[in-house]
Amino acid sequence: MGFVLFFILWFAIAIILTVVIEYGMLRLMGECRRRVLRSSIVINIITNLTLNITLLMFVQYDTMSQIRAELIGEAAVVAVEALWYAFILRDIRQAGVYSLLCNAVSYLGGMLLQLLLGQII
Numbered sequence: 001m002g003f004v005l006f007f008i009l010w011f012a013i014a015i016i017l018t019v020v021i022e023y024g025m026l027r028l029m030g031e032c033r034r035r036v037l038r039s040s041i042v043i044n045i046i047t048n049l050t051l052n053i054t055l056l057m058f059v060q061y062d063t064m065s066q067i068r069a070e071l072i073g074e075a076a077v078v079a080v081e082a083l084w085y086a087f088i089l090r091d092i093r094q095a096g097v098y099s100l101l102c103n104a105v106s107y108l109g110g111m112l113l114q115l116l117l118g119q120i121i
Contacts (some may be wrong), residue, residue, distance in 0.1 A: 007056070010052075011049060011052055011053075014048055014052055014110070015044070015045055015048045015049060017106075017109070017110065017113070018044050018048045018106050018110075019040075019041050019044045019045065019048075021102075021105060021106045021109050022040055022044050022102040022103070022105075022106050023037060023040055023041065023044075025101060025102045025105050025106075026040055026098060026102065029097075029098065029101070031098070035088060036085070036088055036089065039084065039085075039088050040085075040102075043080070043081050043084045043085075044081075047077045047080055047081060048077075051073045051074070051076075051077055054073060055069055055070065055073060070107075074103060074107055077103055078099050078100055078103045079099075081098075081099040081102070081103065082095045082096045082098075082099035082100070083095070084099075085098050085099055
């Protein structure tokens with residue numbers, strides 16, 4: 001039971017941090033439209049949960065397989081979120097910029113957090 005609770009907590013933290021970081025990035029890029037900001041929350045919950053469950057279920061746990069799977073998964077997330085934003089914004093270029101920058105900062109922030117936690121734990 002503890003194992004399940006650990007993963008639920010891990011997923012919840014990952015989703016919350018992703019939503020906060022990407023929402024913040026949109027705000028830093030000057031985005032104020034509620035529809036865009038709210039939709040970013042929805043798509044981030046969907047893509048983060050999907051990516052993390054997929055990685056958990058299908059990745060071999062050697063370092064190179066993990067990194068390769070994460071990068072492929074992140075590329076898919078960038079594409080899905082760009083399409084999502086393009087539908088909302090009606091501007092494919094802005095959608096691509098939003099998706100790429102938000103996901104790059106979120107991914108790098110997650111990597112930094114994992115490195116820091118690895119030093120603490």
